[in-house]
Amino acid sequence: MNVSIRPIFKYTVIAILVLIGTKAHSQAPLITNIKARKVTSLNGPWQYIMDPYETGFYNYRFNERNEKDREAYWNTDKPENKTDRKEHGYSSKNTLRVPGDWNSQAEQFLYYEGTVWYKRSFDYKKQKDNNRLFLYFGTVNYKADVYLNGKKLGSHKGGFTAFNFEIPGTLLKEKDNFLVVKVDNRRYKDEVPTINTDWWNYGGITRDVWLAELPQQFIVDYSVQLKKNSFTEIEGWVKFSDAVNDKVTIEIPELKWKKELQSNGDSISFSEALTGLELWSPEKPKLYAVRINTSENAVTDKIGFRSIEVSGPSILLNGKPVFLRGICIHEEIPQQGRRAYSLGDARQLLLQARSLSANMVRLAHYPHNENMTRMADSLGILVWSEIPVYWTIEFTNPEVLAKAKTQLSEMITRDRNRASIIIWSVGNETPVHESRTAFMKELLVTARQLDGSRLVSAALEVHLDKGVSVVDDPLGEFTDIVAVNEYLGWYAGLPSSIKNVQWQIKYNKPFFISETGAEALSGHHGDSLTRWSEEYQEWYYKEQVAMLKKMPANFSGISPWILNDFRSPRRNNPVYQQGWNNKGLLDHQGKKKKAFYVLKKYYDEIKLKTL
Ligand code: GCU
Numbered sequence: 001m002n003v004s005i006r007p008i009f010k011y012t013v014i015a016i017l018v019l020i021g022t023k024a025h026s027q028a029p030l031i032t033n034i035k036a037r038k039v040t041s042l043n044g045p046w047q048y049i050m051d052p053y054e055t056g057f058y059n060y061r062f063n064e065r066n067e068k069d070r071e072a073y074w075n076t077d078k079p080e081n082k083t084d085r086k087e088h089g090y091s092s093k094n095t096l097r098v099p100g101d102w103n104s105q106a107e108q109f110l111y112y113e114g115t116v117w118y119k120r121s122f123d124y125k126k127q128k129d130n131n132r133l134f135l136y137f138g139t140v141n142y143k144a145d146v147y148l149n150g151k152k153l154g155s156h157k158g159g160f161t162a163f164n165f166e167i168p169g170t171l172l173k174e175k176d177n178f179l180v181v182k183v184d185n186r187r188y189k190d191e192v193p194t195i196n197t198d199w200w201n202y203g204g205i206t207r208d209v210w211l212a213e214l215p216q217q218f219i220v221d222y223s224v225q226l227k228k229n230s231f232t233e234i235e236g237w238v239k240f241s242d243a244v245n246d247k248v249t250i251e252i253p254e255l256k257w258k259k260e261l262q263s264n265g266d267s268i269s270f271s272e273a274l275t276g277l278e279l280w281s282p283e284k285p286k287l288y289a290v291r292i293n294t295s296e297n298a299v300t301d302k303i304g305f306r307s308i309e310v311s312g313p314s315i316l317l318n319g320k321p322v323f324l325r326g327i328c329i330h331e332e333i334p335q336q337g338r339r340a341y342s343l344g345d346a347r348q349l350l351l352q353a354r355s356l357s358a359n360m361v362r363l364a365h366y367p368h369n370e371n372m373t374r375m376a377d378s379l380g381i382l383v384w385s386e387i388p389v390y391w392t393i394e395f396t397n398p399e400v401l402a403k404a405k406t407q408l409s410e411m412i413t414r415d416r417n418r419a420s421i422i423i424w425s426v427g428n429e430t431p432v433h434e435s436r437t438a439f440m441k442e443l444l445v446t447a448r449q450l451d452g453s454r455l456v457s458a459a460l461e462v463h464l465d466k467g468v469s470v471v472d473d474p475l476g477e478f479t480d481i482v483a484v485n486e487y488l489g490w491y492a493g494l495p496s497s498i499k500n501v502q503w504q505i506k507y508n509k510p511f512f513i514s515e516t517g518a519e520a521l522s523g524h525h526g527d528s529l530t531r532w533s534e535e536y537q538e539w540y541y542k543e544q545v546a547m548l549k550k551m552p553a554n555f556s557g558i559s560p561w562i563l564n565d566f567r568s569p570r571r572n573n574p575v576y577q578q579g580w581n582n583k584g585l586l587d588h589q590g591k592k593k594k595a596f597y598v599l600k601k602y603y604d605e606i607k608l609k610t611l
Contacts (some may be wrong), residue, residue, distance in 0.1 A: 001131055003427065027154055028166045029239075030413050032221045033301050034210055041136075042122060044178070046098045047090035049073060053113040056088060057182060058550050067152065072149035073117045074180040082114045082229075090119045091308040101202035104338035109203075111569070116179045118205055125174050132241075133172055133212050135179075136164040136543050138207025138341070138369055144193065145182040157403065158192070159185070160331075160366035160388065161410035164212070179206060192403045193388040197366070199330055200567035202339045207369050215296040217244045223391055224250070224290050225453055226305045227271055231318065234305060236270035238292055242266060249293045253425060263294075279318045279436065280304025280360045280419040285380030287419075304377055304419030307340040308455060310480050313554030315455070315510045317382075317422070323610065324382065324557025325603040326360035327585070328515060331368045334588040337567055340368070346375040352563055352586060353381060356596065357603035362514060365390050365428050367411040374422035382455075383420045384514075384559065387388050387443075389409055389427030390492060395439040403441075403448050412450045416430040421454060428459040428514075429485055437474045444478050460513040462486055462502075472506040481556065482507045485515035488544075495543040496530070496534075503552055510556035519562035521576045521594065522587030532576040534594045537583075541598035548602070560585070560599060 031037065049056065051063065059065055065072040070086075077089040091204040096102055097102035102109040102116055102320045126133065135146065141159030145152065149172075153165035185203025187195040217240055224236035238248060243266045251258035255276055261268050271527040287302040306318055329349055331340045340349060349372070353361050360382035364370065367385055368511025376383045394400045408426065415421055426443035430436050440458060447456045462474035462484040469486060476482045482505060489495035495518075505511050520537035528539035543559075565584035580588070585596040 004342070005187075019244075021210050027156060027163050029133060029220050029241075030410065031134060031136060031164055031212060031214070032160060032414060032417075033299055034162075034212060034310070035162075035214045036299050036301060037214060038127070039136070039212045040124065041211040042120065042211055043098050044120070045095035046118040046120040046205070047092060048094050048096045048102075048119070049090065049117040050108070050112070050114075050165050051087060051117055052112075053585075054115050057115070067150065073182070074152070076144075076178065090117075096204065099207045099341045100204060101141075101199065101206050101278045101339040101447040102204040109563060112203065113186050113201060115182055115184045116203065118183060118402055121178055122177050122179065122211070123175050124172060124177065124211060124328065126172070127213055127330045128215070131215055132169075132218070133167040134212040134214065135167060136210040136212055137205065138162050138209070140181065140183055140205050140207075141185050141201075141203050142187075144205075147180040147182075148211065149178050155388075158407045158410065159206075159369070161407050162370070163410070164205075164310055164491070171308075171472045179184055190394050190397055190400050192393060192400060192407055193365075193390045194393050196392060197365070197388070198568050200332070200569065204339075206208055206339045207341050214241070217242050217294065219292055219294065219299050221413065222292055222301075223419065224301075224303055225419075226279075226307050228309075228453065230273075231307065232275070232277055233268070233271060233273045235271040236279070237267055238263075239267045244294065246294045246296075249291075249525050251291050251293075252288050253291065254288055263361065267475050277305060280377075281307040281318055282380040282382060285378060285419075287377060297303075301417055302374075303417050306419050308422040308453075310455060311511055311540070313508060313510055315422075315481065315556045315558070318338075322382075322556075323356050323606055324360040324512065324559070325606060326362055326382075326384070326557055326559030326589055327358045327563040327599075328362045328364045328559050329353065329368075330364055330562065330564070331366070331372070332564065332566050333588075334566060334584070335590060341371070343371045343375065346371040348590075349376050349563065350379050350381055354379065356563070356585065356600050358608055359607075360384070360424075360559065361563075362386070364562070367407075367415070370414060372539070373415050373421060374420045377418050381420055382422050383418070384423040385411060385415065385421050386425035386458075387426065389430060389440070389443065389458075390429075391429055393427075393430060393436075393439070395430070395433065395435040401439055401442060404443055408443060408446055409450055412447065415449055423455045423457050423481070424451065425483075426456065426458045429461065430458070432461050432473055432475075440475050441478050457481045457483050457512075459483050459485050464488075464492055467500055468502045468504050470504045470506075471511070472504075476507045476509070479509070481510040481512050483512040483514040485518060486513060487518075488547075489540050490518040495540045498543040501547060502554045505554065508554065511552065511554045512556055513548075513558040513560075515559065516569050517563040517583040518595075519576065519582040519592050522565070522584055522589075522591055522593055524576070532573075532582075538598055540593040541595040545602045546599060564590070
């Protein structure tokens with residue numbers, strides 16, 4: 001590569017950056033489409049130490065241990081000789097599977113909230129000496145402190161978004177690297193989410209871990225999508241690790257299209273009208289191989305091209321009104337009571353949704369793993385993706401707003417090229433208040449700044465006033481679609497009261513019901529008035545469907561709560577819940593409850609009408 005600056009100066013700059021890098025403990029910009037890079041998996045059994053008192057991090061005076069402290073759990077656990085005193089140790093007797101939550105892997109972890117130290121050793125020989133190395137985590141819940149060979153690489157907070165650290169050039173050894181991650185899943189009022197949620201606080205390294213080897217200058221991130229208001233023109237940009245003077249090519253071989261550009265900075269942008277471009281849709285989820293090359297680096301992605309917009313009371317997909325036949329999904333495999341993370345998990349959950357005749361999923365209440373959004377691209381299932389600004393966040397705390405924005409940015413950065421994602425949601429059921437609306441509006445503005453091509457929304461508040469469901473949440477003024485969660489017939493009244501409910505929606509925008517649902521313990525039967533029975537849940541859905549058939553003209557879809565029963569520490573009825581929220585249409589074993597068929601029938605009728 002003909003770099004414009006003299007080599008000596010270049011290497012001096014790099015040395016300074018490496019020095020800064022080792023000191024700053026800062027994350028490196030997220031490397032997108034990580035599996036398409038030159039990566040080595042660090043998944044598998046990691047040894048662990050459960051450390052509720054954080055002894056590995058603080059000394060007996062509760063001061064943070066310094067880097068060289070021999071009793072710090074990021075330093076070697078091997079005694080120097082027979083006299084040496086070591087009061088911590090990693091053992092092959094104590095391992096946890098990575099990726100995976102710790103709660104489902106051993107009884108003593110089920111309710112555990114605190115610190116667990118993960119450790120694995122690995123050998124690695126770089127392909128080229130002056131290549132760069134990065135450690136990439138699909139996510140860690142909730143806080144991760146990452147150390148390699150006794151040096152801190154950095155920290156990350158946020159239990160559902162990806163992050164990566166550069167490994168300083170001199171730190172990695174060819175043999176026996178000592179990688180340690182301190183994971184702390186404790187809940188705090190000033191975090192995102194806050195201390196109160198209706199889902200299990202699964203802790204751990206819950207998604208893949210990769211070691212990526214990249215050239216000095218590489219492609220960090222890119223966006224390639226349909227230009228707004230066009231069905232034939234694409235536009236995008238490519239971001240490089242450093243400012244480069246280089247030839248960049250973008251190509252879509254199937255369309256016999258290739259564009260050559262000259263970069264002279266750390267990014268380039270482009271737009272082009274294409275002939276023969278087939279749009280992505282649920283009916284025909286067409287994905288194209290898109291290849292980006294520089295003289296040193298190349299990356300290929302599978303990208304679908306579609307447009308999503310609102311027009312008055314309608315949502316338009318590729319210019320045509322679309323009705324969202326949705327279902328909410330937690331990132332959980334109920335059969336094993338664990339976090340979902342794999343390709344197989346994504347296939348299971350999305351095929352279950354499709355068996356309901358759904359064309360959309362609301363990935364509640366946090367960004368799901370990348371297998372899920374890529375699988376949705378392939379299967380043609382539309383996606384609502386959300387950050388966990390859930391319930392009673394500290395809306396007056398600017399640090400909490402910054403944390404929420406970071407998670408929003410991390411969610412959008414990873415998934416901006418996923419055609420299936422049509423809605424970015426900035427939160428769920430947050431209590432109406434001036435500070436909350438200002439906080440959420442900031443997030444909506446940020447989401448639009450990060451990605452102006454998708455709809456932005458949130459699950460808003462609705463209130464019942466003398467039998468009228470009133471939707472006048474002030475945040476609705478700033479969202480593209482107005483979405484609310486309603487539980488008429490479960491939390492408010494009985495299903496028999498649903499038919500009399502009128503809707504009063506303040507906004508002439510697409511209206512979406514982002515949740516509705518009732519619990520049923522699978523196999524528990526009685527008459528429809530028997531709470532917790534499948535018959536009650538079935539009655540609830542029948543009454544809900546009857547109401548949905550009389551909704552106002554701007555009614556554009558629904559995502560009932562929820563596909564599967566899921567774990568929740570808030571659900572403690574000793575017979576009908578036992579630590580599970582049983583609003584699933586499928587039970588813990590994936591068996592369909594009676595209500596499943598009511599919703600499926602409704603969706604099939606809609607599908608037939610739209611054919
Ligand atoms: C709320 C919330 C969900 C919760 C559900 C319920 O709407 O958004 O996270 O699980 O209601 O009460 O079951």
